[in-house]
Amino acid sequence: MLVEANDTVIMQEGEDLASSVIGGLWDEFKVNIPEPQAKVLVEAFNLILLADPDQLGEEPGEIDMDTLMGRPQSLLPGIVQDILLDPNLDLPNKKLAVYEQLINNTINLLKKIGFTLDEDYVTAEYLPELCKIGQFFFEMDGYEDLIGLRDSLEAMDIPPVDRFLLVFGKYVGDEVPLDTYELLIQDVSEVTLTTIRNNLAGEDLSVSLPDNIVKRVKGNLVTIQDTLAYHHIKNNGQLGGSVESFINFFQDELVGLLENDPEDPMPIQYIRELIGIYLISDLNNNQVRDQLLGRVHEVYTNHLALIKAEELVNHLVLENE
Numbered sequence: 001m002l003v004e005a006n007d008t009v010i011m012q013e014g015e016d017l018a019s020s021v022i023g024g025l026w027d028e029f030k031v032n033i034p035e036p037q038a039k040v041l042v043e044a045f046n047l048i049l050l051a052d053p054d055q056l057g058e059e060p061g062e063i064d065m066d067t068l069m070g071r072p073q074s075l076l077p078g079i080v081q082d083i084l085l086d087p088n089l090d091l092p093n094k095k096l097a098v099y100e101q102l103i104n105n106t107i108n109l110l111k112k113i114g115f116t117l118d119e120d121y122v123t124a125e126y127l128p129e130l131c132k133i134g135q136f137f138f139e140m141d142g143y144e145d146l147i148g149l150r151d152s153l154e155a156m157d158i159p160p161v162d163r164f165l166l167v168f169g170k171y172v173g174d175e176v177p178l179d180t181y182e183l184l185i186q187d188v189s190e191v192t193l194t195t196i197r198n199n200l201a202g203e204d205l206s207v208s209l210p211d212n213i214v215k216r217v218k219g220n221l222v223t224i225q226d227t228l229a230y231h232h233i234k235n236n237g238q239l240g241g242s243v244e245s246f247i248n249f250f251q252d253e254l255v256g257l258l259e260n261d262p263e264d265p266m267p268i269q270y271i272r273e274l275i276g277i278y279l280i281s282d283l284n285n286n287q288v289r290d291q292l293l294g295r296v297h298e299v300y301t302n303h304l305a306l307i308k309a310e311e312l313v314n315h316l317v318l319e320n321e
Helices: 016-024 022-032 036-048 063-068 076-085 091-112 124-139 149-153 160-172 180-184 190-201 209-218 226-233 243-249 251-259 270-281 285-299 303-314
Strands: 114-116 186-188
Touching: 016 022, 016 036, 016 270, 022 036, 022 076, 022 091, 036 076, 036 091, 036 124, 076 091, 091 114, 091 124, 091 243, 124 180, 124 190, 149 160, 149 190, 160 180, 160 186, 160 190, 180 186, 180 270, 186 190, 190 209, 209 270, 209 285, 226 270, 243 251, 243 270, 251 270, 270 285, 270 303, 285 303
Parallel strands: none
Antiparallel strands: 114 186
């Protein structure tokens, strides 16, 4: 399940959540680096912690599907604290290491909520833009739509990334050029757009999944029969999570399949399991084949296995690729 905007914490202007989590060590670090850099790092840390409320000391309560699928507890505060305490690192290298951690965590967060980024283009200088994308996603919860943002999101004849940029452009204002965002964002999941649209209207995502996921699951039920994804659907499991969240959720079963017969030249069941996961994920249809085959090539080098995988993947029913 996507990180849900209504699960986030309302921020006060100028608040620094890392200061409350890490303490004086973080405060001392901030005052010893240029103020603009400190401001960017605070914004990134706030975004990451807001997407992971368990870090803020809330009662964890019962472990539910949202926690399992979308919000594993962040290890970032502990990692940053270790960096700041490292006696072998001088200040410039500590700053570089903190930047690296924050940009990687921000990229992972944006992936989790359905953005496909051009990671070859992403460098530390674009951390403010990445934060702005994440802030937009969360701030749309309860936003009063006076300028027709929802209408733009519903224009299904426009590619998803272009619909997002239309709405995002209205959010940041005409004075902010979108050139950098156009280079950073390669695609946006229909699930993400549906989440933003429903948040604008105060509706529940669970009753309004994008048609592309529903149609492709129905169109490929024979292929995923008796897979983990198939049983997940039958048991009313959440759809539209990231591929990685599903891989993690089904990790034990998937590892078991590989360990039982890692030399199997025709690992059809494992490939079918991957297909099921990709079909119920938040990926748009035009990404499913390439990313699925890319994953198979990471796991197998056996020629027969790869031929079988390509055969199964190429027979998938994916509308509007």
